[in-house]
Amino acid sequence: GENVEQHPSTLSVQEGDSAVIKCTYSDSASNYFPWYKQELGKGPQLIIDIRSNVGEKKDQRIAVTLNKTAKHFSLHITETQPEDSAVYFCAAPTGNQFYFGTGTSLTVIP
Amino acid sequence: KAGVTQTPRYLIKTRGQQVTLSCSPISGHRSVSWYQQTPGQGLQFLFEYFSETQRNKGNFPGRFSGRQFSNSRSEMNVSTLELGDSALYLCASSFLGPGEANEQFFGPGTRLTVL
Numbered sequence: 001g002e003n004v005e006q007h008p009s010t011l012s013v014q015e016g017d018s019a020v021i022k023c024t025y026s027d028s029a030s031n032y033f034p035w036y037k038q039e040l041g042k043g044p045q046l047i048i049d050i051r052s053n054v055g056e057k058k059d060q061r062i063a064v065t066l067n068k069t070a071k072h073f074s075l076h077i078t079e080t081q082p083e084d085s086a087v088y089f090c091a092a093p094t095g096n097q098f099y100f101g102t103g104t105s106l107t108v109i110p
Numbered sequence: 111k112a113g114v115t116q117t118p119r120y121l122i123k124t125r126g127q128q129v130t131l132s133c134s135p136i137s138g139h140r141s142v143s144w145y146q147q148t149p150g151q152g153l154q155f156l157f158e159y160f161s162e163t164q165r166n167k168g169n170f171p172g173r174f175s176g177r178q179f180s181n182s183r184s185e186m187n188v189s190t191l192e193l194g195d196s197a198l199y200l201c202a203s204s205f206l207g208p209g210e211a212n213e214q215f216f217g218p219g220t221r222l223t224v225l
Binding site: 031032034036042043044045046049051089093095096097098099100101102103 | 114116141143152153155158160165166168200202207208211212213214215216217218219
């Protein structure tokens with residue numbers, strides 16, 4: 001099956017700074033890479049995704065980049081705000097299953 | 111459009127009991143996946159159902175089972191509960207399934223505590 005590694009496991013940034021979370025995957029057949037944000041007491045919420053036919057996708061302050069050759073993809077959050085504080089998960093599918101990274105706990109310090 | 115709903119939101123059981131959790135997917139979605147989330151193990155895949163058929167199963171013991179009904183609603187059952195089954199159980203729905211590069215949307219989860 002797929003092996004998804006996510007780094008860092010914790011990240012603290014000052015409000016207004018940028019945050020970057022990176023994931024690597026092992027199955028070259030994976031072609032869809034979503035990112036989820038999970039706030040305390042809630043289920044993961046899909047915030048952005050990218051398919052293998054593009055290298056970058058942006059949605060306001062959030063962007064995802066994909067390097068299929070190196071098998072890694074990254075989440076970029078610019079101008080961070082306190083409400084960005086949460087746990088972020090990357091994922092990659094293989095077969096009929098999503099494999100998730102171990103999560104990054106992001107803290108934005110006001 | 112209503113999101114994924116899960117009931118109950120919280121459950122407290124004792125060892126040896128069994129439990130049934132319910133998930134209603136987004137209208138029109140035919141795939142439902144179940145995950146167990148614990149602090150130590152992260153998000154672990156349990157199984158995926160599509161049109162009432164289990165298509166994929168994770169590495170969990172046979173005490174964990176599920177089913178899907180014709181209206182796409184799904185249930186999962188855990189028998190002979192163990193302390194280690196305490197976790198947040200999440201269900202996620204998608205139109206075609208995680209293998210087809212489909213967006214997968216999660217419910218709020220059911221927090222199960224086994225005493």
